[in-house]
Amino acid sequence: MTRIVIPADPPETPRLEVDPAGIRAFAQDLRSASAQLDDLGGFVTGGARIGDWQGDDSSTYHQTIGPLGSRADAMSLALRSVHQQVDQHADEMTQLLEDRTDLETRRGHAMQWIAGLWERARGATEDEAPAIQADADACQTACEELAAAVTAWQKRVSGSEQRMVAAFGRVATVEQVESRYGGVADPADEPLSRLPQDGTPEEVNAWWDGLSRAEQLAVISASPGSIGNLDGIPAWARSEANETSMTRDLAAWELLNQNGTITDDERTWLANARSAEDALADTRQRVDPVTGEPLVSQLYLYDPAAFDGDGRVAVSVGDLDHADNVSVSVPGLTTDMSGIGGNVTNVRDLYDATRSMHPDQTTAGLAWIGYDAPSGWDSGSVAFEGSATDGGNRLADTLDGIRASQDDRSHLTVIGHSYGSTTMGHALSDHDVDVDEAIAIGSPGLGANADDVSQIDVPDGHFFVGRNSDDPVADLGDKGWVNKGDVFGAGRGTDPSTDDFGGRRFEAEDTGRGGPPDGWVDLTPGVPDTLIWEHSNSIEMHTSYYEPDSESLWNLSQIVTGHTGDADIMNADHVYDPWYDGPRDPEKDADVSQPSTSRRVP
Amino acid sequence: MEIVPVSVGTASRAWDQQNVDLTSAAGLIGEAGTSGFTAAVSGPADRFTSDWQRFATALATRCETQADGLRGTIETYLQTEFVVQDNFGLGLYTREQR
Numbered sequence: 001m002t003r004i005v006i007p008a009d010p011p012e013t014p015r016l017e018v019d020p021a022g023i024r025a026f027a028q029d030l031r032s033a034s035a036q037l038d039d040l041g042g043f044v045t046g047g048a049r050i051g052d053w054q055g056d057d058s059s060t061y062h063q064t065i066g067p068l069g070s071r072a073d074a075m076s077l078a079l080r081s082v083h084q085q086v087d088q089h090a091d092e093m094t095q096l097l098e099d100r101t102d103l104e105t106r107r108g109h110a111m112q113w114i115a116g117l118w119e120r121a122r123g124a125t126e127d128e129a130p131a132i133q134a135d136a137d138a139c140q141t142a143c144e145e146l147a148a149a150v151t152a153w154q155k156r157v158s159g160s161e162q163r164m165v166a167a168f169g170r171v172a173t174v175e176q177v178e179s180r181y182g183g184v185a186d187p188a189d190e191p192l193s194r195l196p197q198d199g200t201p202e203e204v205n206a207w208w209d210g211l212s213r214a215e216q217l218a219v220i221s222a223s224p225g226s227i228g229n230l231d232g233i234p235a236w237a238r239s240e241a242n243e244t245s246m247t248r249d250l251a252a253w254e255l256l257n258q259n260g261t262i263t264d265d266e267r268t269w270l271a272n273a274r275s276a277e278d279a280l281a282d283t284r285q286r287v288d289p290v291t292g293e294p295l296v297s298q299l300y301l302y303d304p305a306a307f308d309g310d311g312r313v314a315v316s317v318g319d320l321d322h323a324d325n326v327s328v329s330v331p332g333l334t335t336d337m338s339g340i341g342g343n344v345t346n347v348r349d350l351y352d353a354t355r356s357m358h359p360d361q362t363t364a365g366l367a368w369i370g371y372d373a374p375s376g377w378d379s380g381s382v383a384f385e386g387s388a389t390d391g392g393n394r395l396a397d398t399l400d401g402i403r404a405s406q407d408d409r410s411h412l413t414v415i416g417h418s419y420g421s422t423t424m425g426h427a428l429s430d431h432d433v434d435v436d437e438a439i440a441i442g443s444p445g446l447g448a449n450a451d452d453v454s455q456i457d458v459p460d461g462h463f464f465v466g467r468n469s470d471d472p473v474a475d476l477g478d479k480g481w482v483n484k485g486d487v488f489g490a491g492r493g494t495d496p497s498t499d500d501f502g503g504r505r506f507e508a509e510d511t512g513r514g515g516p517p518d519g520w521v522d523l524t525p526g527v528p529d530t531l532i533w534e535h536s537n538s539i540e541m542h543t544s545y546y547e548p549d550s551e552s553l554w555n556l557s558q559i560v561t562g563h564t565g566d567a568d569i570m571n572a573d574h575v576y577d578p579w580y581d582g583p584r585d586p587e588k589d590a591d592v593s594q595p596s597t598s599r600r601v602p
Numbered sequence: 603m604e605i606v607p608v609s610v611g612t613a614s615r616a617w618d619q620q621n622v623d624l625t626s627a628a629g630l631i632g633e634a635g636t637s638g639f640t641a642a643v644s645g646p647a648d649r650f651t652s653d654w655q656r657f658a659t660a661l662a663t664r665c666e667t668q669a670d671g672l673r674g675t676i677e678t679y680l681q682t683e684f685v686v687q688d689n690f691g692l693g694l695y696t697r698e699q700r
Contacts, residue, residue: 016640025638039620054604
């Protein structure tokens with residue numbers, strides 16, 4: 001009788017009950033608290049000193065505050081060191097979870113192998129036995145290697161845990177903090193002293209790239225406000241800095257709100273900060289339609305007190321630093337920071353569509369509210385052009401910043417919706433920018449300096465227009481012959497969907513077009529004299545360009561992913577204005593299709 | 603007699619703001635969730651946040667003490683015979699706003 005030795009089942013990899021995202025949130029709280037402590041240290045050596053106060057009381061005061069500042073500085077550095085260890089611990093735990101999945105997969109294969117060996121052994125003849133034994137020996141070796149890998153994995157888990165606990169223990173008392181960090185120079189100070197003042201995005205990026213990883217992290221923690229909105233800094237670092245500021249702001253204003261001493265301004269800023277926080281959280285709880293992984297979302301701009309409390313914010317869907325395709329979406333009139341959620345929803349719809357239609361490409365979109373869009377009392381026509389000009393400056397800086405901070409050049413598209421297209425027009429006509437594509441949707445015109453496509457800085461054949469024939473805002477621009485001049489003064493130059501303008505128009509009709517003409521519609525809330533008798537769903541026709549399964553979103557996705565050949569786009573004929581009649585839009589009678597934006601495009 | 607300038611009042615308000623900021627920082631630390639850690643780490647993490655909330659609160663209290671001290675200096679100064687009229691509105695700073 002022949003004996004075959006079959007290996008025993010390999011060991012299971014122990015469960016790892018851990019939540020890296022929760023650990024990162026813990027780290028973020030420590031970093032924000034560290035920044036607050038750092039501010040106190042800076043305050044003591046700056047604003048707390050009273051230069052014009054003389055005498056004994058003054059001397060006593062200034063002697064007293066010195067140690068307080070030193071204590072704050074030491075505590076800030078200590079907390080920062082723990083934050084960095086926590087962040088590293090989160091990285092390690094993420095890797096360990098992935099490795100555990102791999103080990104369990106290997107174990108599953110080994111178990112199947114063993115089951116197969118038993119099956120073969122049961123009915124084996126004498127002649128077959130040696131081959132089965134050889135296979136069993138190979139299986140035994142694989143099981144032993146797996147057991148060793150599981151043991152090594154367990155050691156890595158406990159090693160990471162021990163390092164984390166040790167980091168807590170090193171600064172468990174104030175005495176330890178003083179002993180370890182008292183009088184220690186902040187590693188962020190020297191790098192910050194070399195930060196180019198008023199530098200170009202390229203100069204800023206060169207400075208950043210010249211810092212060590214430790215210096216970069218120190219700068220983010222010590223002075224998030226210095227780099228959070230600075231063009232040329234990579235998006236990941238801007239986002240970490242801005243989230244540090246946001247967490248700190250929320251904690252302070254929520255406290256004031258609770259104790260009843262919050263001011264009206266602070267209440268507005270608090271609402272703005274909450275909007276940014278919600279937009280980030282809402283995106284991060286969703287998953288990529290292709291990989292099923294949680295979406296990356298970056299806080300690219302954060303300034304809740306800007307523009308008299310309207311705020312300034314930009315939130316990404318996707319990784320702006322590394323995506324193959326990056327788009328920047330510019331919203332229109334009356335948009336302020338409190339509206340970031342709706343804008344991020346639009347960008348998320350665009351993200352989902354681009355990923356679904358072209359899953360082999362990575363994409364990131366940025367919902368950009370980086371300018372002071374007129375709202376309410378400041379919405380007059382003259383105010384708007386000035387606002388769009390200033391917004392154009394800021395948008396051009398943002399586009400330059402994205403270009404300068406990327407290691408690998410992405411395919412970059414800027415999308416202007418409604419009056420945001422006028423802001424985009426100023427960025428493209430008043431500045432040299434480096435975009436691959438530009439798209440105007442629902443546009444009342446690209447502003448005073450863009451009469452036709454030759455006046456905007458976009459590669460030939462890469463300026464696109466999406467216009468629903470029933471969109472009343474897109475109807476405001478100048479169409480040439482009969483319709484000379486802006487309707488109600490609310491148009492902003494030449495209608496870019498006209499043949500004279502020279503852009504490439506794509507189909508952007510909505511299945512809901514042509515509703516009953518049964519109401520007054522305020523085309524531009526806040527702007528005087530823009531009430532017109534229109535279809536009751538006219539505003540929907542102006543705001544549906546990002547709707548899933550629409551002609552518009554399908555075309556936007558094609559352009560954003562660089563599929564811009566004639567056959568890649570659903571082309572539409574231009575609006576024209578014959579001498580014998582009013583302007584005509586051939587799309588008015590065109591069939592409306594509903595192309596799937598969740599299906600791969602061959 | 604030492605003159606107390608308005609900047610002392612301004613500084614007292616700034617110390618009040620530091621108290622608010624440090625109190626909120628203490629709250630951030632104290633409320634930082636530790637449930638994401640493994641069982642081996644969450645206990646030490648809880649203890650860490652508890653201790654550090656106390657450290658930050660103590661620092662916040664010292665900021666408030668500075669603010670109170672400066673307010674006391676102003677009050678004492680305004681009560682002296684030397685000051686016949688509060689021309690610069692120093693009295694406004696003797697009231698704590700937050």
